[in-house]
Amino acid sequence: MSTKMKAIVAAASAAAMALTLGACGSGNGNGGAAGAKTAVSYSDVEAALKSDKDINLTMWAWSYDTMKPSVEAFEKKYPHIKVDFVSTGASADHYTKVQNAIKAKKGLPDIIQLEYDALPQYAVQGALVNLAGDGIDENIGKLYNDAAWKNVHVGDGLYGIPQDQAPVAAWYRTDILKQYGIEIPTTWDEYEQAGIKLHKADPTKYLGFIDTSGNRQFIQMLHAADATPWTVDGLKDITLNLTNDKSKKVAEFTQRLIDEGVLAAVPSGTDEFNRAFADGKYASWIDGSWRGGLFATGNPELKGKLAAALPPSWGSSADDVQVGEAGGSLLSVTTTADTKEKQAAALAFINWVNSDPESIDAFQTVGGSLFCAAKSFQSDSKYAEVDDAYFGQKVNEIYFKAAEKINTNWSILPYNNQMDSDFKDIVVPQMKEGGDISSALAKFQDKLKTYGTEQGFNVTAK
Structure with missing residues (x-):
């Protein structure tokens, strides 16, 4: 996170945290106290992909160009889930827009991109859905690097799905x-x-x-x-x-x-x-x-x-x-997604984008190579064995080994x-x-x- 962005997030969120910490409980809308656990289970997430009912989602991210091919691939595979994907520009601008929407209690999209070191602040403010429904940790958590999966937890809550790590x-x-x-x-x-x-x-x-x-x-x-x-x-x-x-x-x-x-x-x-x-x-x-x-x-x-x-x-x-670690981002579902159907579809979408091999392949061909948090990336020999022309090494082998060595304490x-x-x-x-x-x-x-x-x-x- 850049120095400018850190200052923006710190200033914008301090007052909100002071107001919300004293009332941790269930919350709705685009702000308020930390949210209760979603009623969405893993079986609901699976059903959301198989459903024929149309669901419309909105998403903000600064990594628009990197993610756009994966979003399009998802919509092609699951046409009943439509994603209105909006670029928020630079990451500093992104956080300003997110915080302004939380403060105004309107305008926040269903899904937002965040960095790991910013996540706890938004979880505390009550802007995010706690995704720790039945079977989610067991069935989705196993798809990601252990350190990355730990990073998307705040307390006992699960507030996002890891995308990349560093x-x-x-x-x-x-x-x-x-x-x-x-x-x-x-x-x-x-x-x-x-x-x-x-x-x-x-x-x-x-x-x-x-x-x-x-x-x-x-x-x-x-x-x-x-x-x-x-x-x-x-x-x-x-x-x-x-x-x-x-x-x-x-x-x-x-x-x-x-x-x-x-x-x-x-x-x-x-x-x-x-x-x-x-x-x-x-x-x-x-x-x-x-x-x-x-x-x-x-x-x-x-x-x-x-x-x-x-x-x-x-x-x-x-x-x-x-x-x-030095960075990394995730996708979170906000309290704007206020129905079980929307939350299930949103969770199904962000998990697919961040872990499905088709999406992982797209990440590796657009704007360089994203170091995905998914095990389907970090355990794939076709990525580990790529000779990097600049270094004259198989550098991913080193980065993959480093990811295995991340201290989760x-x-x-x-x-x-x-x-x-x-x-x-x-x-x-x-x-x-x-x-x-x-x-x-x-x-x-x-x-x-x-x-x-x-x-x-x-x-x-x-």
Whole structure:
């Protein structure tokens, strides 16, 4: 989620959360308290596809071009279910439109695209249908990657169907590593030693960077280290623990890497950063799997000079690696779909689009390759064995392995976007040589507790 979009979602949803948290229960319309579980069962979903009764659905998404062929294929196969599919433009515009419709209590479509880190906020506001009807988890959940399926749950509720995900991977400048006699590291200890060697040989180069434009990279590291900086129980109860031993270890280690010249503390996404990366100032990039697809278009000059790998392990060997995530989206059914028939048809549609092999094939041929959350994608050898001309590797094999290694012991804060804003205000200024990231985490935790309490959550800090 972009910085601009995070600010929009955080500002728009804060007031709504404060109003709705105190009244969690069943809700109807385009807002209100968290909704009761749908009466739709898995057998109803199957029946919706076989029915001859016309159903009209509306859907908003920013990934219009990517999804349009799949939507058309569904309508051709099931002509009685019509989908009025509307592009909401850029993702920031999408969230603005969704929040405005919720606030106005009118105009929200039956189906909306969301990102995993935005989902809890909308579930709390009561804008989404809890899809956890009889047989849904058992029969639909098995179609998706375990981590992705966990991501569409908030508390005991199911609030969407996973579409894509972004397991963290690493990309290394093999030409630079070869020049300095450095092997691709498999653990963070190896990464540190490799980075020290590189920076000592050429002080203008760093093995990598810690991104100061937001929380994403550092939170990925906490996720992969199984640090569990917070847990969320249900819709209202949050426990913060950013001062636990594992979180401290990640903070202190990151600070050491900055002080040693292994990592440069810089914001990504700027022209200056992009030029520096292309020029070889940073010899690696650790991010979500989607990043790999951007190199071919953004850095054609690096063709054959980048190699994909699993990210470094916090354990003693590559076998111990756990992986964080950096994005991913889903499709949710909103409370606008206020009849059992509509909810069944909507659920049948979003599940088909996100898991049926025909739809998966369409995703791989439009606008690049979408890293689908469906097992029908991640277990298919025809995708794993594709030789990527840019990398000269079967990179999907690496991304699929990373997806298997995602640490599922993870919760998403229901005010994740406010968390990012506070992170930039409190933690980022300490991401510098001689900084104190560990102490900043304690102050960061205090701010998160204060904000959460003000919004009506029950927040405990350890």
